[in-house]
Amino acid sequence: MARLRAFKNNFTAGEIAAELLGRPDLSAYANGAAKLRNVLIRPTGGVTRRPGLRHVAMLPDSEDEGARLVTFRFNTEQTYLLLFIEGEIRVFHQETLAAIVAAPWSADQVRQLSWVQSADTLFICHPDIPPQRLTRTAHDNWDIAGFAFKIEDGSGIKRVPSFKFAKEDVTLTPSSTSGTITLTASEDLFTDAHIGTRFRIKKKEVEITGISSATQATATTKESLVDAASTRDWEEQAFSDHRGWPVAVTLFQERLIFAGSRDLPNRVWMSKTSDITNFNLGTALDDESIEFSLLTDQVEAIRAVVAGRHLQLFTAGAEWMITGEPLTPAKLRVDRQTRIGSQIERSIPPCHVDGATMFIARDGRGLRQFLYTDLDQAYSAEDMALLVPHLFNDPRGMDYDATRKLILLPMGDGSLAVQTNFRSQQILAWTRLQTDGAFRAVAVLNDSIYVLVQRQNGLYLECLDEACFCDAAWRGSSNDPKTVWGGLEHLEGRSVRVRADGIDRGSYGIVDGMLSLASAASSIEVGLPFKHEIEPLPAEIGGDAIAQSGPVRLIRAVFRLQDTAALLVDMGNGPRALAFTRFGETGALDAAPVPFTGDREMRGLGWVRGVDKPLWRIDQAAPQPFTLLSVYTELKGTE
Known part of the structure; x- marks a missing residue:
């Protein structure tokens, strides 16, 4: 019998697809995993249970496609979260509903909206609706009106393309x-x-x-x-109900830029410098308006326009760079860079990530990194999801958390695909977040990650909160311990998990928005449970040590943990809890566990052949902190 010892010291390749099971020679195989669900990858290599989702607000139930989250930053103190749904905009300030503004779009049209902010105004475009200006005048006072092209005093001439x-x-x-x-x-x-x-x-x-x-x-x-x-x-x-309205909008070099329309899908319009309502071409002076079309071998329907290092155009079939220092009618240059293409059926604004622009590929099966290199003096469009095609299923949005270095994408199947992106350290690792319901939209505001979640009882606004261990979570405290807690209408009729005074109390039901505990508590967290899962890739076998087709037995595994209060591992003979957790008769912890840092060893049982069954598996829903830094395994197999 041959023995194999393996030390997995990081998960920096994240979850990878089954297509790579035959490539143990790749570094991604050594640093990857077969399944990483509801965990986040640390830049140092470990994985940690994701934070819970704190309940913020119940929302009007909307059609499946009809909801978007948009951030609005006026200054460091005045930041807002905007919810776009059918016929209205809901404005949240410090997680409190501040205003409701009537809007001219339907639920189906919401998914095609694009926008850009300038000071206290948000410009919003849709190909079937005149451009809109959403203006903030106070925390609770917002107005929306159609974009007005400049009209010359006296003559009444309108400076419209x-x-x-x-x-x-x-x-x-x-x-x-x-x-x-x-x-x-x-x-x-x-x-x-x-x-x-x-x-x-x-x-x-x-x-x-x-x-x-x-x-x-x-x-x-x-x-x-x-x-x-x-x-x-x-x-x-150029723009009208008959001919269509702009598809995309941005601001660049003090010009307002409209791009694409129904009848002019490959055309770009730039306002006069510092006069964003004036689109008069004049006599082509440097500061006057600019218009041009993408003249290629096929019609390039523009899907997005982005102000980056250069002005970037994303079309249905290619990606473009617009240069000119500054952009003027005489100096403007248009160069096609790559031929990937962006989605047509919905508008997902590209986002900036450490100097690169991330965009969703036309087929919806990949995330592309549009990155300029000084050496080549050109852009490339590397596929950032090459190793995880199984995680991509109809992306519905995208945002970037610069603090945690996370790219977040809600998918059509209700999951939230997350990439930990430390490009300078070559860490590009994917995981999948899931909840009791479906993620529909995401936005990052003031280092907080907000999500729209479609649950059994409706649509909810929730926030990823490191102080929470459940989803749709509500937290309360009382100076005097009590058994009855109210304010839980958003969980009406649901079976919830309760964490009271740091102890997992197990499952309870919510009736009339109330929770009745078996024993009094001073602080509680009530929410929907979620489980995290970790499965390793098959052991790297072959060569002279262990035959790849032969059976393998896990002798023992040593899990290196950090600040972990619960660990449930299946080593081949069913889930077993490590010694530092204490379980009561109901399956809940009967005392608050003390977070543990160090190594814990478990012995394996049984033989495994092939790649269908993992050597070990973590699958637990305990609402307790968990971080796995590394795993040492010792295997036995046939030569």
Whole structure:
């Protein structure tokens, strides 16, 4: 019988897919695991049970797609969490509902919203809705209104982008040069949706006031026309209900930038410098507005525009770099960098991560790192989810926690995929968080991670809190110990786990928002239990030591722990608790455990063949702290 000793001193490769079971030669195999659920990977290599989710607010139940979380930072003290749902925006300040603002979008439209903040204003775009300006005037006073393009005093000329959508040879004939006139088109052109929009005839502006037919419209001149002759030199307002509205928005070099629309999917518009409502092209002076299209071998529908080291465009088929120091009509340069493409069916804003821009690939199966290198003077788009395709299932959002170095992505299956990202240390490790319900959205505000969770009783706003050990958790205290606790309406009818005075009291039911304990307590935490799971990859076997196809027996395992108060391990003969935990008849701890740091050894039992069953497995729901630093294993197998 041959023996194999292995020391796993870190989990810095995170959970990896089963496709790598045949590649024990990779460093990711040595530092990875078969399953890491509801744990977070420390930059030093260990894994720790994730914090619980503290209950913040019950929310109006929304359709599956109809909820987004957006952060709004006015200054260090005035920060807000905005909830976008069907027909409204809910504003939270310091986790208290401060305002409810009526909004013009449906539940289906929420998933296509994009936004950017400037001081006290949030600009919000959707391809079927005029751009909106959400403005904060006080903590509890917020207003939303359509974005207003600049109108020149006196003349009434609107500085809105324009474009000729019709064929080049289509002409317009005005009946006169001023006042109320009739416009006659050489082909069908006008619809009722044109009413209120602006046309430019030989660069002179008129406003459509009525539609007589598809070839005839009534208009009011905003400036005298050059003449009343038939002309092909005309354009109509680029944005309208008829032509669509901007898809994406950002701010860059003191310009407001709109990108893409339904009828102009590959076009970009930049405002005049320091005059963000003015899109007048003028005479192409350095500070005047800029327009351009991505002219390629295929239509590049723009999905996002990002202000980074350079202006970055993300389209359905490629990624682009827009350069110019500064951007001016004469200096602007557009270069395609990579050909990955972004999602079409929903808008997931890319996020900045330590100098890189993370974006979701078009197929929804990968997270790409758009990173510029000075050596190549170009961007690359490395796949950051190459080893974990099983964790990616219809991403619905993304945000980055810069303090903990975590990229967080809620998935369509209700899980929350999390990458610990320390690029400088080459730590890119994935885990999966799960809860009794489904994660729907995530946002990071003031170092706190907020999530929307769809649970059995509705939609909830919750916060990842290191002081909590359960989900949808409520914490209370009393100077006088008591058995009856109220304020638990959000857990009505649920079976909950109770942690009282640091002791796990097991499961209870909530009736009429009340909890009745068997014995009095001074402090409690009540919430939904969750379990964390850790499974190692099959032992690295082969060569002259142990035959890969032969049976293997785990003789013993030594778990190095830090500040751990509960550990339940299955070594092949069922789950067993280590000695420092004390369990009562109900399965709950009968006394508050003292967190332990050090090594604990357990003996294995039974033989394992193949990769179907792990040599050891941690699977526990005890609401207690847990951190695993390393594992030493001793195996026996056939030669």
